[in-house]
Amino acid sequence: MEDSEIVRLFRERDETALTEVSRKYGRFCRSIAEKILKSYTDSEECVNDAYMKAWESIPPADPKILSAYLGRITKNLALNRLKAERTEKRGGVQTAMSFDELDDCVSGSDSTENAAETKEMLAAVNDFLGGLPKKSRLLFVYRYWHYYSTTELAAHFMMSEHNVTVALSRIRKRLKAYLRKRGYDI
Amino acid sequence: MTKKHFLEFIDNIDDKFIRETEEDLRKREEGAVRRRFPTSAMLGAAACAAAATIIGVTAVSYYRDRDAVLPNSGSASSSQDTVQSSGSEPQHTVPESGFTEIGSLSETANAEFSALRQNSTGKLDFSNAELTLPDITGDLYRLKVSPTPGMSTSEMLELFRKSVKHIFPNSTMTGDIDNYFWFRYSFMPYTDEYIERIQSGDIKLKQTLYDTSQNKNNSTTNNEYLLLDKNGAVVIRQGEYDPLFFSPYGDYKMTDSYILSGAAMPADGNEGVYKAAAFCEEYFSNIPSFTEFPIAKRMSAEVVSTDDGLYKVTLARSFNGVLFDALAVSPVIMPTGWPYTSEDPTYVRTDTASALVSEDGKLLYARIDSYNDILTPEGERIDSIISLERAVELAEQHVKFKREDLSVENVSLVYFDKCVSPYVSSYDSGAQPNWRFKVLGTDTRSGKSVWFYIYVDALDETVVIDTEFIEE
Numbered sequence: 094m095e096d097s098e099i100v101r102l103f104r105e106r107d108e109t110a111l112t113e114v115s116r117k118y119g120r121f122c123r124s125i126a127e128k129i130l131k132s133y134t135d136s137e138e139c140v141n142d143a144y145m146k147a148w149e150s151i152p153p154a155d156p157k158i159l160s161a162y163l164g165r166i167t168k169n170l171a172l173n174r175l176k177a178e179r180t181e182k183r184g185g186v187q188t189a190m191s192f193d194e195l196d197d198c199v200s201g202s203d204s205t206e207n208a209a210e211t212k213e214m215l216a217a218v219n220d221f222l223g224g225l226p227k228k229s230r231l232l233f234v235y236r237y238w239h240y241y242s243t244t245e246l247a248a249h250f251m252m253s254e255h256n257v258t259v260a261l262s263r264i265r266k267r268l269k270a271y272l273r274k275r276g277y278d279i
Numbered sequence: 280m281t282k283k284h285f286l287e288f289i290d291n292i293d294d295k296f297i298r299e300t301e302e303d304l305r306k307r308e309e310g311a312v313r314r315r316f317p318t319s320a321m322l323g324a325a326a327c328a329a330a331a332t333i334i335g336v337t338a339v340s341y342y343r344d345r346d347a348v349l350p351n352s353g354s355a356s357s358s359q360d361t362v363q364s365s366g367s368e369p370q371h372t373v374p375e376s377g378f379t380e381i382g383s384l385s386e387t388a389n390a391e392f393s394a395l396r397q398n399s400t401g402k403l404d405f406s407n408a409e410l411t412l413p414d415i416t417g418d419l420y421r422l423k424v425s426p427t428p429g430m431s432t433s434e435m436l437e438l439f440r441k442s443v444k445h446i447f448p449n450s451t452m453t454g455d456i457d458n459y460f461w462f463r464y465s466f467m468p469y470t471d472e473y474i475e476r477i478q479s480g481d482i483k484l485k486q487t488l489y490d491t492s493q494n495k496n497n498s499t500t501n502n503e504y505l506l507l508d509k510n511g512a513v514v515i516r517q518g519e520y521d522p523l524f525f526s527p528y529g530d531y532k533m534t535d536s537y538i539l540s541g542a543a544m545p546a547d548g549n550e551g552v553y554k555a556a557a558f559c560e561e562y563f564s565n566i567p568s569f570t571e572f573p574i575a576k577r578m579s580a581e582v583v584s585t586d587d588g589l590y591k592v593t594l595a596r597s598f599n600g601v602l603f604d605a606l607a608v609s610p611v612i613m614p615t616g617w618p619y620t621s622e623d624p625t626y627v628r629t630d631t632a633s634a635l636v637s638e639d640g641k642l643l644y645a646r647i648d649s650y651n652d653i654l655t656p657e658g659e660r661i662d663s664i665i666s667l668e669r670a671v672e673l674a675e676q677h678v679k680f681k682r683e684d685l686s687v688e689n690v691s692l693v694y695f696d697k698c699v700s701p702y703v704s705s706y707d708s709g710a711q712p713n714w715r716f717k718v719l720g721t722d723t724r725s726g727k728s729v730w731f732y733i734y735v736d737a738l739d740e741t742v743v744i745d746t747e748f749i750e751e
Contacts (some may be wrong), residue, residue, distance in 0.1 A: 158303040161294030195282045237289045279280040
């Protein structure tokens with residue numbers, strides 16, 4: 094079923110919408126949750142919660158890209174769940190998911206940009222990603238949006254872990270250079 | 280920005296990029312479901328059953344990799360490595376589209392192919408060759424052969440040429456030789472009828488990822504090209520099996536084109552240069568109009584032996600001063616000969632190139648790999664390639680660090696692998712430009728000779744031992 098059709102069902106409060114969403118995007122959402130929660134049961138719950146959130150939010154929300162909309166809800170719920178579990182005793186989500194490689198990319202300073210600057214920088218990042226070859230873009234998004242490990246990426250793309258690591262490293266370097274050229278520093 | 284902020288920032292990327300991953304996951308999942316045989320052994324059995332049906336032989340053997348034992352050698356074969364199959368295996372349906380139209384063998388070809396397979400006495404041993412249909416949709420034909428001892432590259436090449444021509448007399452072939460002497464061949468059995476159908480839009484081309492790794496030491500993500508009819512059924516499936524050669528069909532409208540590629544592998548020493556040159560030359564000479572190439576200068580082959588003992592082979596050069604600098608195999612080999620030792624890290628250069636040429640000689644695509652001219656996918660020159668000397672030094676340091684008990688005797692260059700060009704990005708192919716070496720040493724404890732492959736990333740100096748240590 095087309096996304097627009099599913100959204101229409103949501104709007105008409107037709108519960109078939111949930112069945113269709115589950116059929117079409119269930120695995121995708123579960124994949125997102127599992128990468129964060131590392132638990133099938135927790136992920137299932139999280140995905141069901143995401144459906145409910147979607148049910149509550151559409152309408153008034155009118156998502157143009159349903160997969161991304163559901164993906165974002167799922168990811169936020171999964172991160173919140175993880176945070177609730179680990180924040181106090183282990184220092185939060187960052188401990189659970191290591192992104193050591195970002196040390197060479199971000200400055201580490203806690204300088205916060207204003208909303209307008211952030212928006213502009215995000216637009217630049219989107220431009221950058223849009224200009225990448227598809228595979229590079231997928232690598233980047235799987236790693237930093239979906240939180241795939243390099244091992245998972247290697248299996249997914251049939252690459253060696255070394256190649257994944259190096260490819261990601263180059264993308265980060267290019268991103269940094271790209272942003273610097275435009276006056277941003279991360 | 281902190282790492283946390285960075286990740287939160289990336290959280291807000293455009294929805295379309297998230298959708299792209301969803302589509303990617305779905306496609307991969309659908310692909311996995313379509314492949315009904317989950318193990319290589321089962322795959323082999325299915326392939327053999329199908330192949331046996333196709334080529335009319337009653338019993339064939341499937342070998343998982345090139346290390347498998349030959350059936351006629353008298354050696355015991357491992358059940359893990361070998362799956363015996365026979366005509367009594369369950370037959371799998373080969374859809375009408377595709378194979379029956381394009382792959383029917385003539386009786387003569389059938390017999391000759393069978394004869395080739397059964398000949399295990401000569402060097403051109405075909406008993407371990409495979410004709411497989413790895414997917415029961417039946418549209419991909421893959422032929423491969425494992426090198427037998429004593430078989431030269433030219434003999435292997437000849438074997439493949441013969442085999443493919445036997446099966447598809449009208450096919451156009453592409454081929455290359457990699458550093459493991461592992462031949463990968465793909466061929467396009469496009470007939471006039473198909474070309475017409477493609478041009479008329481009756482069938483269309485779709486590019487997908489083909490996730491078979493052909494070489495355990497050289498994992499690659501390969502590309503697969505599907506020709507689909509209007510109903511979405513697969514008409515032709517073609518795989519590309521090497522990250523070095525990437526067909527641009529996804530970017531170009533498919534026409535009556537040939538994809539040609541050639542790679543120089545001077546592993547035979549100077550002789551290899553000539554073989555490589557001959558290889559390319561022959562392929563291009565098979566297109567009559569090629570020498571009348573309308574937009575490039577005439578392609579010519581030249582072999583120059585200079586006074587100081589250098590050999591230079593250049594097959595073609597110059598395309599309106601643009602990228603198409605050479606269609607060439609041009610290693611320069613120093614008189615010190617092969618192999619290159621760490622004590623004498625002489626210069627070697629290996630250029631490879633390929634082109635996509637339409638039947639009327641129009642250049643649709645060309646790429647060149649020259650380590651002197653490495654470009655990013657955006658066409659920017661990369662100047663930071665580390666030298667061969669530095670690569671050797673790094674390789675030796677790495678080996679010393681990893682294996683203190685190993686006395687390195689020889690570090691020989693296998694080749695320089697460059698996968699960055701405006702057409703083939705390292706990001707697409709998953710490969711980086713690297714120096715690839717074969718290291719020969721002695722285990723100081725056991726006294727045994729040991730060898731292995733190692734590669735040094737030419738950009739960031741990362742060193743990776745690429746294979747297991749193999750005792751001779």
